[in-house]
Amino acid sequence: MSAEGSLKTDLMVYAGILVFAGVQIFVAYHSPGVIRMLVIAAIQAFLAVMFFMHLRDEKSTLRLALIPATLFVLVMLNMVWADSFRLISMKPFAK
Amino acid sequence: MSDANLTMGHGAGVMEERPFAIPSKKLVMWLFIISDACTFGAMLFAYGYVRNAAPDWPHHFEASSIINVAIMTFILVSSSLTMLIATRAAKASDKSKALRFTFITVVLGLIFAALHLREWSSMIHQGVRLFQNPWGAPLFGASFFGITGLHLAHVISGAIALTVVALGYKRGRYNSDDIEVWSLYWHFVDLVWMFVVPMIYLLNVAQ
Numbered sequence: 167m168s169a170e171g172s173l174k175t176d177l178m179v180y181a182g183i184l185v186f187a188g189v190q191i192f193v194a195y196h197s198p199g200v201i202r203m204l205v206i207a208a209i210q211a212f213l214a215v216m217f218f219m220h221l222r223d224e225k226s227t228l229r230l231a232l233i234p235a236t237l238f239v240l241v242m243l244n245m246v247w248a249d250s251f252r253l254i255s256m257k258p259f260a261k
Numbered sequence: 262m263s264d265a266n267l268t269m270g271h272g273a274g275v276m277e278e279r280p281f282a283i284p285s286k287k288l289v290m291w292l293f294i295i296s297d298a299c300t301f302g303a304m305l306f307a308y309g310y311v312r313n314a315a316p317d318w319p320h321h322f323e324a325s326s327i328i329n330v331a332i333m334t335f336i337l338v339s340s341s342l343t344m345l346i347a348t349r350a351a352k353a354s355d356k357s358k359a360l361r362f363t364f365i366t367v368v369l370g371l372i373f374a375a376l377h378l379r380e381w382s383s384m385i386h387q388g389v390r391l392f393q394n395p396w397g398a399p400l401f402g403a404s405f406f407g408i409t410g411l412h413l414a415h416v417i418s419g420a421i422a423l424t425v426v427a428l429g430y431k432r433g434r435y436n437s438d439d440i441e442v443w444s445l446y447w448h449f450v451d452l453v454w455m456f457v458v459p460m461i462y463l464l465n466v467a468q
Contacts, residue, residue, distance in 0.1 A: 173346070173349070176342060176345050176346075177342070180338060180339075180341070180342045183338050183455075184334075184335065184338055187331070187334050187335075187338070187455075187458070188331075190458065190459050190463055191327060191331060191463065193463075194327075194459070194463035194464070194466050195466065195468070198463070198464060198466070200309075200464065203459035203460070203463060203464060204456075204459070206459070207455045207456045207458075207459050210452075210455040211452050211455055211456070214341070214448055214451060214452045214455070215448075215452065218341050218345055218448040218451070219445055219448045219449070219452075224281065224283065225281050225282055225283075227281055228281040228283065228288075228291070231281070232291055232295055235295065236295045236298055236299065239299045239302065240298075240299070240302045243302060243303060243306045244306075246306055246307075246309075246310050247309075247310075247313070249310070250309070250310045250311075250313040250314045251313065253313075253314035254313065254314060
């Protein structure tokens with residue numbers, strides 16, 4: 167990271183993350199939904215990784231090494247949903 | 262001869278360049294972070310699985326809990342900002358400012374942990390245990406204490422690590438790179454909280 171980086175940018179990102187946290191609470195009471203919550207959390211995470219953790223200032227090869235590998239694992243974990251929905255359709259549990 | 266001398270000057274050709282042009286310890290921290298992200302990801306997926314499959318998942322969190330969580334979020338995100346200021350100061354060789362803001366970060370982290378423990382205490386007094394829950398699915402307790410406990414362990418260990426690194430930085434044992442590396446960890450702890458709050462608390466508010 168550069169020592170001369172802008173504190174103004176940091177403050178804007180900080181405020182942005184807090185605003186999105188407030189939006190999440192509003193959504194939780196007015197139109198809750200997993201996808202909406204996750205989208206807002208992903209935007210917050212993107213801001214934190216790129217600006218607080220300064221991944222945007224690193225070489226693009228580092229971004230390419232880190233982000234796709236992590237996303238691949240997290241996407242592959244989605245295969246559990248089919249089984250959890252199967253459990254719902256088995257309620258009350260089959261004997 | 263330091264790594265820097267070998268790669269940048271006297272030892273050119275002796276050692277390969279650092280991968281991705283960052284200090285090795287920073288790369289190691291990034292690798293730790295992605296592995297830890299997968300750990301938290303797996304925990305949250307497991308939570309989603311049991312929540313989805315449980316017929317009586319409780320929607321228990323009252324407004325007081327949500328206000329507490331909002332305050333905790335504000336404190337943790339603010340601690341990320343103070344850590345950012347500390348890192349910038351360390352990079353600019355302003356040692357006293359870097360130390361001051363690192364310790365402010367530690368204090369904010371400890372306040373966060375105290376608020377979290379207070380909430381845990383309240384839940385335990387209401388009868389929630391690891392495999393016992395007065396409002397419905399028993400696995401609610403396991404997932405709540407498991408995920409928030411893992412996050413809390415990260416906060417407490419991060420506060421300890423930042424204290425150790427700051428004291429070492431003060432004595433000259435560690436340099437600004439070490440402050441930056443541990444700031445990555447601290448921001449990651451903040452990042453994980455951004456997913457824990459909606460999944461654990463906000464999807465289970467009492468409407």
